[in-house]
Amino acid sequence: MSDTLKSVAELFVNRFGDSVTVGSTQSGIVSLDIAVEHWLEVCRALRDEEDFSYGQLTDLCGVDYLGYGQSEWETEHASSGGFSRGVDSLGPGRFDWADRPEADQVEQRFGVVAHLLSFRHNKRLRIQCFAPDEGMPIVPSLVEIWNSANWYEREAFDLFGIVFEGHPDLRRILTDYGFTGHPFRKDFPLIGNVAVRYDSRKKRVVYEPVEIESRVLVPRVLRSDSRYNTDDVDLAVEVPAAPEQAESGEAN
Amino acid sequence: MSEIRNYTMNFGPQHPAAHGVLRLILELDGETVVRADPHIGLLHRATEKLAESKPYNQTIGYLDRLDYMSMMCNEHAYVRAIEQLLGIELPPRAQYIRTMFDELTRFSNHLLWIASCGLDLGAMSMFMYAFREREMVMDMYEAVSGARMHAGYYRPGGVYRDLPEQMTRYEETPWTKGKDLKRRNEWREGSLLDFIEAFARDVPSKIDIYETLLTENRIWKQRTVNIGVVSPERAMQMGFSGVMLRGSGIEWDLRKKQPYAMYDQVDFDVPVGVNGDCYDRYLVRVEEMRQSAGIILQCVDWLRENPGHVMLKNFKIAPPTREEMKDDMEALIHHFKLFTEGYCVPAGETYAAVEAPKGEFGCYLVSDGANKPFRLHFRAPGFAHLSGMDEMTQGHMLADAVAIISTLDLVFGEVDR
Numbered sequence: 246m247s248d249t250l251k252s253v254a255e256l257f258v259n260r261f262g263d264s265v266t267v268g269s270t271q272s273g274i275v276s277l278d279i280a281v282e283h284w285l286e287v288c289r290a291l292r293d294e295e296d297f298s299y300g301q302l303t304d305l306c307g308v309d310y311l312g313y314g315q316s317e318w319e320t321e322h323a324s325s326g327g328f329s330r331g332v333d334s335l336g337p338g339r340f341d342w343a344d345r346p347e348a349d350q351v352e353q354r355f356g357v358v359a360h361l362l363s364f365r366h367n368k369r370l371r372i373q374c375f376a377p378d379e380g381m382p383i384v385p386s387l388v389e390i391w392n393s394a395n396w397y398e399r400e401a402f403d404l405f406g407i408v409f410e411g412h413p414d415l416r417r418i419l420t421d422y423g424f425t426g427h428p429f430r431k432d433f434p435l436i437g438n439v440a441v442r443y444d445s446r447k448k449r450v451v452y453e454p455v456e457i458e459s460r461v462l463v464p465r466v467l468r469s470d471s472r473y474n475t476d477d478v479d480l481a482v483e484v485p486a487a488p489e490q491a492e493s494g495e496a497n
Numbered sequence: 498m499s500e501i502r503n504y505t506m507n508f509g510p511q512h513p514a515a516h517g518v519l520r521l522i523l524e525l526d527g528e529t530v531v532r533a534d535p536h537i538g539l540l541h542r543a544t545e546k547l548a549e550s551k552p553y554n555q556t557i558g559y560l561d562r563l564d565y566m567s568m569m570c571n572e573h574a575y576v577r578a579i580e581q582l583l584g585i586e587l588p589p590r591a592q593y594i595r596t597m598f599d600e601l602t603r604f605s606n607h608l609l610w611i612a613s614c615g616l617d618l619g620a621m622s623m624f625m626y627a628f629r630e631r632e633m634v635m636d637m638y639e640a641v642s643g644a645r646m647h648a649g650y651y652r653p654g655g656v657y658r659d660l661p662e663q664m665t666r667y668e669e670t671p672w673t674k675g676k677d678l679k680r681r682n683e684w685r686e687g688s689l690l691d692f693i694e695a696f697a698r699d700v701p702s703k704i705d706i707y708e709t710l711l712t713e714n715r716i717w718k719q720r721t722v723n724i725g726v727v728s729p730e731r732a733m734q735m736g737f738s739g740v741m742l743r744g745s746g747i748e749w750d751l752r753k754k755q756p757y758a759m760y761d762q763v764d765f766d767v768p769v770g771v772n773g774d775c776y777d778r779y780l781v782r783v784e785e786m787r788q789s790a791g792i793i794l795q796c797v798d799w800l801r802e803n804p805g806h807v808m809l810k811n812f813k814i815a816p817p818t819r820e821e822m823k824d825d826m827e828a829l830i831h832h833f834k835l836f837t838e839g840y841c842v843p844a845g846e847t848y849a850a851v852e853a854p855k856g857e858f859g860c861y862l863v864s865d866g867a868n869k870p871f872r873l874h875f876r877a878p879g880f881a882h883l884s885g886m887d888e889m890t891q892g893h894m895l896a897d898a899v900a901i902i903s904t905l906d907l908v909f910g911e912v913d914r
Contacts, residue, residue, distance in 0.1 A: 269845055271581070271582070271845045271846065272581040272582075272849070274848055300733045300734075301733050301734070301736060302736060303736060303738070303850075303857060303859065303876060304848075304859055304861065304874070306861065306874040308863060309872075313865050313871060314844070314865040314866065316867065336550070337549070337550065338550045358861065358874075360848055360859070360861065360876070364747065364749060367754050369848065371846075371848065391734065391736070392735050392736075393881055393884065395884055396880060396881070396883075396884035397880075400880075417538075418537060419537065419538035419541040419913060419914075420541065421538070428543060429543070429545065435547075435550055461550065463552050463837070463838060463839065463868070463869075465867050465868065465869055466841065466867060466868050467841060467865070467866045467868075468841045468866075468868075
């Protein structure tokens with residue numbers, strides 16, 4: 246398995262050179278990190294070229310990497326009096342709309358992840374790129390290449406506020422008409438912002454600030470477990486100086 | 498002469514043919530659809546965000562409520578994603594039980610589809626026939642998990658418990674007694690497997706009844722033949738999967754192409770349509786039901802011969818039994834840790850897809866090594882199908898839009914998530 250994966254990874258590096266890096270290969274799917282400026286050209290090649298022919302974009306979604314790898318439950322010291330129980334976190338379940346935190350400026354905060362499927366080769370591929378500017382994340386739209394990206398990009402725009410440049414119809418899709426904020430961002434409160442109910446005296450639907458209290462039942466804990474070897478397949482691929490079409494054909 | 502303008506009409510969100518809460522803005526030229534703009538999200542519950550705040554196992558219940566017509570298939574995609582990241586192998590019996598219940602789920606989903614599609618297009622009696630059989634699948638769900646619909650039966654590492662030795666029976670009531678009671682309990686004398694076998698052997702004859710009603714029915718054909726035609730190229734471009742793809746003539750079934758559970762061990766055929774219209778999709782679904790019955794029988798045979806564990810014996814992931822907890826300190830600690838904190842999944846990302854009755858149901862899972870997912874995204878087949886709605890309805894009559902919505906097999910639990 247790892248050999249095939251490695252040859253597949255080699256194929257990408259040979260063809261695209263510096264514009265892609267091969268990420269994880271867990272559970273048999275190669276993951277390609279594509280630089281945002283090459284996003285469209287690489288995708289077009291992935292669809293059109295014989296070696297790849299990824300005919301379908303099965304899935305596309307946004308990811309907010311704010312707070313990745315942060316634990317809420319650190320035991321800093323243990324004494325005869327007990328353990329330190331410091332829950333120190335600003336996870337989405339621990340604040341409401343009024344006290345939502347100012348998000349830290351994190352590098353590579355918003356990612357766009359798409360899953361491609363090649364019917365011809367029966368292969369899947371995960372492609373990912375990061376929006377360059379966290380304040381105003383903009384990524385080129387894939388609608389022209391795979392039409393199915395249309396609604397997926399609308400969803401990522403709605404939930405994460407990622408703007409897809411060149412999208413024909415970038416409207417909100419899942420949230421309410423006139424909704425504020427992007428609910429799947431990690432600095433958006435889990436309990437939400439406004440509640441809707443029917444007011445029988447006013448004879449209409451009214452919007453009110455949410456009244457439920459935010460709470461977290463199980464803190465977020467990271468435990469390292471020596472049973473799992475998370476080392477990836479070794480993917481160190483040597484990039485040839487001048488990749489040729491014939492070579493990449495052989496690697497297939 | 499007065500100016501003629503297109504007419505914009507609102508369809509739904511409360512409309513019997515909208516299959517839930519679809520709001521459709523239709524631009525009509527006379528009775529011809531010029532543009533269809535589906536407004537979705539009325540059932541959006543932010544399942545993916547809720548999952549980020551819960552330990553892995555507590556999300557399984559939400560999965561049943563996504564596509565609430567094919568509950569166990571959704572669970573299957575989710576638990577498979579976790580299992581892939583954990584790198585655990587399941588006992589074969591658990592795999593066979595999953596295969597069998599996936600097919601039962603497909604069966605009940607297609608039954609509901611044929612019922613509601615019939616209702617939409619004027620074949621009222623289909624509803625009664627299909628729900629009669631569907632009720633039995635609900636009884637199987639109940640026998641195995643305790644819940645008729647939202648089962649929560651699949652767990653990372655296997656399934657919650659083994660198949661019961663005794664199928665539930667009807668009790669005597671003032672209305673059901675004597676010969677009537679005996680008839681209703683006829684299949685229920687033995688175990689759940691006996692019941693499933695009797696059901697799967699009988700059901701092809703029931704499908705014949707449905708086909709007698711519909712397949713050559715003149716009205717049915719007038720409403721479906723050449724309606725909503727999708728070419729194979731467009732089906733691929735628009736992200737279609739499952740029956741929507743096979744109806745257009747692309748032979749693609751994840752159960753064959755990327756087998757999971759025990760699908761590589763069972764024998765079945767994949768029906769493929771020719772024209773890509775509503776009628777072909779109907780034919781494909783009917784044939785899939787027949788194939789499902791065959792798969793179910795093969796699983797029943799294997800499960801009878803091979804008793805064994807249905808859950809991984811790994812207390813870091815699966816809880817120990819009650820008996821073990823009574824006299825084993827370790828088991829008690831494991832139980833406590835599992836139910837207060839859950840288990841941590843090693844950092845990484847994965848995508849697990851199953852061939853759900855409606856198409857490819859995928860689960861993209863990003864873990865940072867915590868006891869809760871960092872990001873969970875569900876690839877719902879209905880979402881992609883509905884996005885192709887505009888293109889499929891253009892140029893058709895308003896009544897055909899109903900037929901097209903019907904054969905998309907939409908459930909808004911999964912479209913809106």
